[in-house]
Amino acid sequence: xxxxxxxxxxxxxxxxxxxxxxxxxxxxxxxxxxxxxxxxxxxxxxxxxxxxxxxxxxxxxxxxxxxxxxxxxxxxxxxxxxxxxxxxxxxxxxxxxxxxxxxxxxxxxxxxxxxxxxxxxxxxxxxxxxxxxxxxxxxxxxxxxxxxxxxxxxxxxxxxxxxxxxxxxxxxxxxxxxxxxxxxxxxxxxxxxxxxxxxxxxxxxxxxxxxxxxxxxxxxxxxxxxxxxxxxxxxxxxxxxxxxxxxxxxxxxxxxxxxxxxxxxxxxxxxxxxxxxxxxxxxxxxxxxxxxxxxxxxxxxxxxxxxxxxxxxxxxxxxxxxxxxxxxxxxxxxxxxxxxxxxxxxxxxxxxxxxxxxxxxxxxxxxxxxxxxxxxxxxxxxxxxxxxxxxxx
Amino acid sequence: xxxxxxxxxxxxxxxxxxxxxxxxxxxxxxxxxxxxxxxxxxxxxxxxxxxxxxxxxxxxxxxxxxxxxxxxxxxxxxxxxxxxxxxxxxxxxxxxxxxxxxxxxxxxxxxxxxxxxxxxxxxxxxxxxxxxxxxxxxxxxxxxxxxxxxxxxxxxxxxxxxxxxxxxxxxxxxxxxxxxxxxxxxxxxxxxxxxxxxxxxxxxxxxxxxxxxxxxxxxxxxxxxxxxxxxxxxxxxxxxxx
Numbered sequence: 001x002x003x004x005x006x007x008x009x010x011x012x013x014x015x016x017x018x019x020x021x022x023x024x025x026x027x028x029x030x031x032x033x034x035x036x037x038x039x040x041x042x043x044x045x046x047x048x049x050x051x052x053x054x055x056x057x058x059x060x061x062x063x064x065x066x067x068x069x070x071x072x073x074x075x076x077x078x079x080x081x082x083x084x085x086x087x088x089x090x091x092x093x094x095x096x097x098x099x100x101x102x103x104x105x106x107x108x109x110x111x112x113x114x115x116x117x118x119x120x121x122x123x124x125x126x127x128x129x130x131x132x133x134x135x136x137x138x139x140x141x142x143x144x145x146x147x148x149x150x151x152x153x154x155x156x157x158x159x160x161x162x163x164x165x166x167x168x169x170x171x172x173x174x175x176x177x178x179x180x181x182x183x184x185x186x187x188x189x190x191x192x193x194x195x196x197x198x199x200x201x202x203x204x205x206x207x208x209x210x211x212x213x214x215x216x217x218x219x220x221x222x223x224x225x226x227x228x229x230x231x232x233x234x235x236x237x238x239x240x241x242x243x244x245x246x247x248x249x250x251x252x253x254x255x256x257x258x259x260x261x262x263x264x265x266x267x268x269x270x271x272x273x274x275x276x277x278x279x280x281x282x283x284x285x286x287x288x289x290x291x292x293x294x295x296x297x298x299x300x301x302x303x304x305x306x307x308x309x310x311x312x313x314x315x316x317x318x319x320x321x322x323x324x325x326x327x328x329x330x331x332x333x334x335x336x337x338x339x340x341x342x343x344x345x346x347x348x349x350x351x352x353x354x355x356x357x358x359x360x361x362x363x364x365x366x367x368x369x370x371x372x373x374x375x376x377x378x379x380x381x382x383x384x385x386x387x388x389x390x391x392x393x
Numbered sequence: 394x395x396x397x398x399x400x401x402x403x404x405x406x407x408x409x410x411x412x413x414x415x416x417x418x419x420x421x422x423x424x425x426x427x428x429x430x431x432x433x434x435x436x437x438x439x440x441x442x443x444x445x446x447x448x449x450x451x452x453x454x455x456x457x458x459x460x461x462x463x464x465x466x467x468x469x470x471x472x473x474x475x476x477x478x479x480x481x482x483x484x485x486x487x488x489x490x491x492x493x494x495x496x497x498x499x500x501x502x503x504x505x506x507x508x509x510x511x512x513x514x515x516x517x518x519x520x521x522x523x524x525x526x527x528x529x530x531x532x533x534x535x536x537x538x539x540x541x542x543x544x545x546x547x548x549x550x551x552x553x554x555x556x557x558x559x560x561x562x563x564x565x566x567x568x569x570x571x572x573x574x575x576x577x578x579x580x581x582x583x584x585x586x587x588x589x590x591x592x593x594x595x596x597x598x599x600x601x602x603x604x605x606x607x608x609x610x611x612x613x614x615x616x617x618x619x620x621x622x623x624x625x626x627x628x629x630x631x632x633x634x635x
Contacts, residue, residue: 069529072527072528073489073528073529074528094442095442109450110447110450132447158532160512160529161512162512163529232542232545233545236546236549237549240549240550246503246504246506246550246551246552247506247535247550248549248550249535249546327538328542331535331536332511332535332536332537333532333533333534333535333536334532335532335533343533343535345536353511353536353538354511354512359421359425
């Protein structure tokens with residue numbers, strides 16, 4: 001074997017290993033994302049390691065997270081509202097322990113805690129006790145809380161992940177918020193982007209084209225947190241005054257900002273598609289007596305349409321995954337979005353704002369990873385569709 | 394508490410040949426790290442939860458908990474809002490979304506816009522526990538991860554209500570007086586009122602360490618309570634103990 005051949009083999013193996021490494025890294029991240037998130041489906045919507053217990057004469061044996069929240073907030077105050085007896089609900093948790101029992105009664109090492117809780121629950125008919133499972137005696141009547149399912153996350157409308165004792169993980173307003181902001185962005189960015197692309201490819205002279213392209217590349221290089229600041233200080237007050245609404249932090253502000261951010265993607269990809277139209281086709285059109293505009297709209301655009309569509313779909317993907325800018329201007333209120341002029345909370349903003357403080361491995365942490373998988377699935381689907389249109393060419 | 398502790402540590406290291414590191418992450422993170430023994434001292438803007446006490450008990454660790462400073466929170470409104478004072482009950486109804494128009498508390502016919510910190514923040518928890526009777530913020534509340542953003546947004550939005558530490562109150566917003574006795578006496582959120590404990594929305598800031606590390610950490614802990622250590626507390630906008 002010659003030295004040349006060894007060299008070739010060597011280079012080849014480096015190329016292969018780089019490819020393998022990248023593929024493995026991507027696979028690892030995907031597996032990690034799904035693995036961290038999937039743990040949630042074995043859990044009930046109750047703080048981990050805790051149990052809810054009631055008096056043995058209480059016929060209620062099942063509560064939903066919404067009902068628990070209503071009890072804590074005082075909207076439900078009698079067991080008959082939950083199908084039980086006429087008896088007012090009394091919540092009994094660790095924070096009540098110190099006001100009910102002295103340290104001596106509990107013992108220096110809390111060794112009497114379990115019997116105190118048991119005795120208290122057995123002697124009060126309306127009590128709803130919430131304690132770590134190991135302090136809840138097996139003889140007490142337990143309350144079942146529904147298991148978390150994909151459907152409960154996708155259909156739920158309340159996002160209170162830190163609510164105690166029963167976190168509520170309804171992601172519907174968040175998913176819809178993300179979709180709404182991204183669609184708004186693409187409605188604004190698509191016409192603008194395509195027109196600029198046509199101008200660059202067909203109309204602008206060489207110098208002008210170079211200047212504009214540089215500016216657009218600059219636009220792509222600005223960190224999104226800078227866009228966020230711009231949005232917060234300029235765009236938000238502008239939207240508020242323009243529409244005379246109580247708050248400027250709206251889905252619309254997010255859409256406008258995301259439109260700006262996704263413009264470079266749409267412009268450069270559309271421009272590539274338009275430039276790829278063969279000169280012969282255009283010449284044929286011109287030879288038939290069509291003027292320049294007629295040629296652009298009758299020949300060039302139809303020819304480049306699949307490229308333009310895939311560019312805009314990639315633009316949606318870019319907007320959907322953007323974090324910092326939307327976090328700063330959309331208001332982040334997890335309400336069902338009704339119009340573009342109301343605050344929304346997006347998937348990315350939720351993850352960015354909450355993951356840092358969510359205890360690792362807990363329900364909240366896993367719920368955020370589930371949101372991450374939604375994001376992944378959506379972006380993956382968007383890329384597949386873009387690929388499909390690009391192939392059609 | 395992170396900025397305060399950074400300042401205290403810098404000052405301490407200038408005077409003593411010690412090497413201290415401080416990291417952030419929130420009260421819960423600090424307490425968990427202390428439990429796992431990865432840190433020697435933890436700071437917390439809330440008292441230990443019963444569940445945490447039990448965990449330390451399980452591990453057989455004795456904890457020393459001391460308040461090193463106090464923090465006061467102001468409720469802030471847009472300067473154009475004529476409201477100057479509110480009771481705790483009114484604040485609860487405003488923040489939970491029960492009251493949606495300022496005319497219900499004697500103000501203009503204007504929609505209430507609630508600004509809040511993200512649910513992970515200690516300030517959020519404190520408002521929930523001590524002002525809102527453990528109820529959740531309204532779903533329509535606009536949440537922000539930065540205090541400065543809340544101040545700025547409140548200055549821009551006419552119907553806004555938000556809350557920030559008193560050190561963050563700027564002239565572009567209006568800090569209101571609050572009453573915790575059903576409207577008999579309204580107390581303004583000033584440094585002096587917080588210092589003499591008449592202002593109700595104050596919370597102690599704690600420092601915690603395990604008894605077994607006492608020898609190691611004592612010099613620094615003592616430094617925090619010196620005149621200079623407490624002066625730094627004031628410097629960062631918190632309320633010193635004495």
